[in-house]
Amino acid sequence: MLDHMGFPVVDYDKSRAFYDKALAPLGVTVVMAVSAEETGGDAFAGYGSDGKPDFWLATGRPAGETMHFHVAFVAKDRATVDAFYATAMAAGGRDNGGPGIRPHYHPNYYAAFVFDPDGNNIEAVCHKPE
């Protein structure tokens, strides 16, 4: 049901150290890390097992500010991603990126993004080629 999730942290190095150690016994390790230099903005670390990053930490949360998280749900096909987005827009959701390929993630990453009422970034994604 869940594809992946993530959130920004106040102290990236401290949180990396914590999750590196705490998740290791579960067989969950950093499988993808992107530096601030590489993104030109925030740094990211994606934890997972079997090579797929499912749990993401990012820099960029100012201390004391409200945290906004990101959750992505699995969609079985691209039409389902389209329906997710259309339904959300019809329900008064705020657009954060309409249905389409996000080639910078991978060539078949078809996703749509909406903000929930609290400003959290909610995604539906289909990884399968069509």
Add this chain to the structure above:
Amino acid sequence: MFDHIDCPVTDIRRSVAFYDTLLAPLGIARLITRIASGAASVSNAGYGRQGRAGFWLSDASRKGHLHVGFSAATREAVAAFHAAGLAAGGSDNGGPGLRPYAPNYYAAYVIDPDGHNIEAVCRAGG
């Protein structure tokens, strides 16, 4: 990898209305709803498929903090997670042991550096 996640919301009724609509195209329905009547209580709603709620919204006392439950293959892995989390500077939020949520629900809880409640849970019998 995930067993379940619980996301903090500011207005459970508003969020339930939104997520009911949002998740329906994905085949994900609201399976459990508890709306608290007293100020001290917690309201929450669990969404999932096939009778198993994996995505929760809650209007909880730990406002602004996520709860993430990771799957553990064994009870030993749950204990190792808890020990490693504490050694890494996390704070204890409940040691390894059975919890009454479901039969064989063996879990441990650690608070991460940002205050998020991180769990490892093994549902296999010990």
